Amino acid sequence: MTFIHHQSAHCESGVMSSLLTNAGFAISEPMVFGLSSALAFAYLPIVKLNGMPLIAYRMPPKHIINTLNKRLGLAIQSQRFGSAEAGQQALDQALAKQQAVGLQTSVFWLPYFPSEMRFHFNAHNLLVYGKAQDNYLISDPVFEDVVQCDAAALTKARFARGALAPKGLMYTLGKTPAEPNWPQLIRQSIKATSRILDGLPLPWIGVRGILHLANKIAKLDPAAVKYNRLYLTHIVRMQEEIGTGGAGFRFMYASFLQEAADKLNEPLLHTAANDMTAIGDGWRGFASQLVQYCKARQTNTDFAPLAASLRTLAAQERQLMQQLAIWSKTRS
Amino acid sequence: MKLNEMPQHDSSSYGGHKKLLYVTTDDGRYTPGQSSGWDTEAFATNLAVQTLQQQAEQAYQQWQQGLLSPLPFLMYQARLDEAGLSQISGFWRWRIRRHFKPGRYRRLSVQILQRYSDALAVPLAQLQAYQQSA
Numbered sequence: 358m359t360f361i362h363h364q365s366a367h368c369e370s371g372v373m374s375s376l377l378t379n380a381g382f383a384i385s386e387p388m389v390f391g392l393s394s395a396l397a398f399a400y401l402p403i404v405k406l407n408g409m410p411l412i413a414y415r416m417p418p419k420h421i422i423n424t425l426n427k428r429l430g431l432a433i434q435s436q437r438f439g440s441a442e443a444g445q446q447a448l449d450q451a452l453a454k455q456q457a458v459g460l461q462t463s464v465f466w467l468p469y470f471p472s473e474m475r476f477h478f479n480a481h482n483l484l485v486y487g488k489a490q491d492n493y494l495i496s497d498p499v500f501e502d503v504v505q506c507d508a509a510a511l512t513k514a515r516f517a518r519g520a521l522a523p524k525g526l527m528y529t530l531g532k533t534p535a536e537p538n539w540p541q542l543i544r545q546s547i548k549a550t551s552r553i554l555d556g557l558p559l560p561w562i563g564v565r566g567i568l569h570l571a572n573k574i575a576k577l578d579p580a581a582v583k584y585n586r587l588y589l590t591h592i593v594r595m596q597e598e599i600g601t602g603g604a605g606f607r608f609m610y611a612s613f614l615q616e617a618a619d620k621l622n623e624p625l626l627h628t629a630a631n632d633m634t635a636i637g638d639g640w641r642g643f644a645s646q647l648v649q650y651c652k653a654r655q656t657n658t659d660f661a662p663l664a665a666s667l668r669t670l671a672a673q674e675r676q677l678m679q680q681l682a683i684w685s686k687t688r689s
Numbered sequence: 690m691k692l693n694e695m696p697q698h699d700s701s702s703y704g705g706h707k708k709l710l711y712v713t714t715d716d717g718r719y720t721p722g723q724s725s726g727w728d729t730e731a732f733a734t735n736l737a738v739q740t741l742q743q744q745a746e747q748a749y750q751q752w753q754q755g756l757l758s759p760l761p762f763l764m765y766q767a768r769l770d771e772a773g774l775s776q777i778s779g780f781w782r783w784r785i786r787r788h789f790k791p792g793r794y795r796r797l798s799v800q801i802l803q804r805y806s807d808a809l810a811v812p813l814a815q816l817q818a819y820q821q822s823a
Contacts (some may be wrong), residue, residue, distance in 0.1 A: 364721075366709045387711060387719070407737075407770050465768075466810075471704020473738075476768045477777065501707060501723070518808070519776040587740065590733035597730040598702070603710040608690060612711040612719035634713060638690060641729075648729045651736070 358455045360486035362496045362503045366609055368482040369421040370395065371498025372459050375484055377431075379457060380533045391613025392542060393424035394549035396606055398674075400566040400573075409588065412570065412595040414605030416553070418480035418521060422459075422528065428542060432531025437524040441516045444525035445508065448485065448493075451529055457496075458485045461526040463517030469497070469504040479521040485511075543617045548685035550610075555678040564675045571667035579658035589647045589663075596644055607637030625684055632677050639670050691715070692722050700726025702734045741765055758794030759819045760785070760805065767809045778808040795820050 360379055365371025365386045370393075374386040390396070395416045404411040416424075426433045438444035451458045463479045464470055487494035492505040506514075515525045554563040561569055570592070577585050596605045603609075611633035618626030643666045650663060692712045707723040714720055745765035751757040764774050775782045787793050788801075797820070799813070806813040 364709045364723075366711060366721075405772060407773075471706065473702045473704045474706075477773055499708070517777070518779065519773065586736065590736045593730065593733035594737060597727065598734055603708075603724075604690070608711040608719075615719050630719075631717065634690075634717075641690065644733075645729050648732045652732070 358457065358486055360457060360484075360494075360496060360503075363498070364501050365498035366603060367415075367606070368498050369418065369480075370609070372482040372484055373421060373425055375496060375498060376457060376459060376530055377533070380530055382533045385612075385616060387609050387612035388616055389421065389425060390606070390609050391550075391617065392428060392546045393421040394546045394553065395421050395424070396550050396610045397553050398563055398566045398605070400561045400570050402561075406591075409591040412592060414596060414607075418461075422482075428546065429534040429537060430532070431534060433528050434531055435526060435528035437526050438516075441512050441525065444515055444527070445512055448527055449488065451527070452485065452488055456529045459483070459528045460485060460511075460515055461523035462511070462514035463519075463523065464514075466510055466514035466517060467497075467506060468510050469495075469500075469506055477517075477519060479517055479519055479523055481514075539620050543621060544685045544687075547617075547681050551678040551682035551685060555675050555682070564671045564678070567667060567671040567674065571664040571671065574660050574667065575664035577660050579660075586651045589651055593644045593647050596640060604637035604640045607633055607640055611637060623684075625680070629677060629681055629684075632673070636670060636673050636677065639666075639673065643667060643670060692720060695722050695724050696727040697724060698726040698728045698731060700728075700731040700734070702726075702731060702738075741768060752791075755791055758789050758791050759816075760794065761789055763805075763809045763811055769809075774808060778804050780804070 363371070363375050363378065363386075365374060367386070367390070370386045370390040373393075374384055374389045377384045377389075393416075397413065397416045399413040400410060401413070402410040422433065425431065436447060438447065448458055448460075460483055461479075462481050462483060463477065464481045465475050465477045467475070467481075483498065484496040485493050486496055489505070491508050493508065493511050495504050495506055497504055515523055515527075517523065557563055557565075559565065574589075577588065579585075597603065611630045614626050614630035614633055618624070618630060643663075646663060646666055690710070690712050692714055695710060695712050703726050707725050709721050710724050711719050712722040745762055748757060748761035748765055752759050752762050764770070769777065771782050771785060774780075775785055778785070780788075788797060788805075799817075802816045802820075803813055805811070806816055
């Protein structure tokens with residue numbers, strides 16, 4: 358099988374972009390991300406990561422695959438397995454049919470990951486495009502080049518236990534989409550994003566979630582210096598390192614808006630892309646501000662400026678989402 | 690973020706790799722760009738790694754002093770906390786905490802050690818050897 362590898366910012370959008378592009382339907386990663394309405398914000402105190410609340414800047418794992426499957430009509434075949442043997446057998450059979458296969462895996466057990474990046478995260482996505490002796494040929498979207506992984510390690514990664522356990526999940530493309538109705542599809546997906554970010558009556562999701570986080574920061578106990586440093590840098594890690602994408606995925610979404618603007622020849626979307634870029638820069642500025650605060654250590658106990666930055670970002674996102682919501686209801 | 694302003698700070702957590710980011714050219718057009726790291730992100734990552742290392746060191750000392758079994762040390766080394774180890778091993782947290790006691794640990798069966806071996810990526814023989822010395 359000839360397979361062309363593309364590096365991506367994020368694993369799930371990257372896998373879908375790569376899978377479709379290799380099947381003859383060229384689609385960029387930002388387009389995948391935008392069309393599946395994956396941009397979000399969520400502050401989930403119940404889900405703990407090393408004792409810290411989960412802060413997500415995108416929709417939960419599998420959302421991109423499932424939504425894109427529905428919107429583009431990809432007829433994706435996905436399977437989970439009761440045993441590791443059955444999982445490996447099914448993978449080998451799919452490869453024998455010259456199919457590229459998407460897998461959900463843990464990061465921790467993949468030997469080609471540098472040890473610094475290996476942590477227990479079970480919702481990583483990668484593509485297998487072939488097998489040479491006992492090694493699987495892998496196109497891992499977040500890597501610069503293709504990699505290889507021995508069968509035992511890959512099986513371990515596919516059947517890792519714990520939160521979001523993949524249970525061997527593998528998926529293949531059922532059909533390549535015909536030329537979709539872009540004006541309708543783009544409106545539909547932008548409308549959904551505007552609802553997620555600014556239309557749900559839940560205090561932890563979307564713009565309200567950002568404001569909730571701002572309140573949490575404002576109420577930090579100045580005496581708990583060590584906890585505060587961990588908490589504030591945790592926000593930075595969730596935004597930049599974990600899930601990647603950079604600037605909490607705002608740049609990727611801006612890139613999608615720009616591509617959509619070109620496709621539909623729509624000046625309003627160009628403006629929206631520029632606004633979203635500014636918001637992404639704002640998130641990066643916020644991350645720098647948090648780290649500056651932590652570096653300054655003992656002297657500074659005023660959290661108000663940090664919360665204020667976040668409230669500004671929330672206001673900007675709300676305004677942009679309101680504009681996009683109105684636009685998405687116009688006739689195509 | 691502009692392409693020419695993209696940080697290239699060679700973060701150690703990238704392990705020599707580069708991450709892809711979406712950045713803009715001078716005329717505001719988006720393009721993929723590769724970054725070798727960002728100091729701001731590296732500071733946050735290093736703080737988290739340091740915290741884990743401190744916990745691991747402390748657990749190692751307590752193991753050596755006979756106050757704890759080797760499991761807490763191995764747990765932090767695998768970048769896990771009690772909740773994470775519980776999810777991966779399938780043991781309840783209260784059971785894990787009991788296994789943290791050296792006396793309990795010495796009496797653990799092969800089956801239980803095997804589950805820890807799978808969860809922590811430590812060979813079974815090594816865990817058994819620790820039973821003798823723990």
